[in-house]
Every structure is written in C-alpha cells, then in structure tokens.
Amino acid sequence: MLFRRKNKLKVDLGELHDERNRLSSFLSSSLKVDVAENGNALVVTSEDLSSPELKRTVQKFVYHRKLNNTYWVALENGVVKIHRFKSSKKPKKRKKGETPSLFAHGF
Numbered sequence: 001m002l003f004r005r006k007n008k009l010k011v012d013l014g015e016l017h018d019e020r021n022r023l024s025s026f027l028s029s030s031l032k033v034d035v036a037e038n039g040n041a042l043v044v045t046s047e048d049l050s051s052p053e054l055k056r057t058v059q060k061f062v063y064h065r066k067l068n069n070t071y072w073v074a075l076e077n078g079v080v081k082i083h084r085f086k087s088s089k090k091p092k093k094r095k096k097g098e099t100p101s102l103f104a105h106g107f
Contacts, residue, residue, distance in 0.1 A: 005047075006045050006046065006047050007045070007046055007047065007049060007050075008043055008044070008045055009043070009044045009045075009046070009049065009051055009054050009078070009079075009080070010038075010041050010042070010043055010044075010078075010079045010080070011023070011027075011041060011042040011043075011044065011054065011058060011079075011080045011081075011082070012040065012041050012079055012080065012081040012082065013040050013041060013042065013082055014040075014071075014081060014082045014083055014084060015071075015082075015084045016067070016071060016082045016084075017040055019061075019065065019067075020037065020042070022061075022065070023042065023058070023061055024037065024042055026057075026061045027042070027044060027054075027057060027058075027061075030057055030060075031044075031046070031049060031053075031054075031057055033045065033046040033049060034046070051075055051078050051079075051080065052075065054080050055073055055074075055075045055080045058073050058080050058082065059073045062082070069085075070084060070085055071083065071084055071085070072085060
C-alpha cells in the first residue's frame with residue numbers, strides 16, 4: 001500500500017464553532033488521524049477512515065459533551081454536518097381568571 005490515496009473528509013460544524021478545538025483534539029486522539037481547520041469546518045485526512053465511521057465518532061463527541069439535546073449529526077453527500085434542533089416555542093395559553101369561591105371557607 002505504498003501509493004494509497006488519502007481521503008479528505010469534511011466535518012461542517014454549523015453553529016458549534018465554539019467546540020472546534022475540542023472536537024479536533026477528540027478526533028485526532030480517538031481516530032489517530034490528521035485534523036486541519038478550514039473556516040467553519042474541519043478537514044480530516046486519513047487513508048482508511050470512512051464517512052460513517054467519522055459520523056459515529058462525531059456523534060460520540062456530541063453525546064459525551066452532553067450537547068445531544070441541542071445538536072444532531074447527519075451525513076449529507078459525504079460531509080458530516082452538525083445541526084441545531086429548531087426550537088418550536090408554542091404560545092402559552094392564558095388561563096381565564098378564576099372565579100372566586102361562592103362558599104364560605106370555615107365552619
């Protein structure tokens with residue numbers, strides 16, 4: 001395997017740009033690969049790493065950092081993307097004013 005081609009896989013961070021350094025160190029330590037920063041994305045260079053394996057590792061990172069309630073990981077066209085859940089804020093129903101009790105309290 002002297003002239004094996006290195007794959008360049010991309011991780012799009014989306015709104016998770018604050019965790020860029022932690023994610024790059026996590027990927028390099030757990031997968032033993034080279035990680036480079038490119039704008040709002042990380043480029044992973046490896047010979048035998050596939051996109052689903054990279055996605056699984058990024059999911060582990062999101063889970064271990066306890067970010068899985070706000071972020072989810074998807075694999076789109078060979079690019080691992082981190083998305084934020086959209087908040088669906090429902091308007092609160094206003095309670096009608098409670099009517100006062102007609103009975104005397106206390107006997």
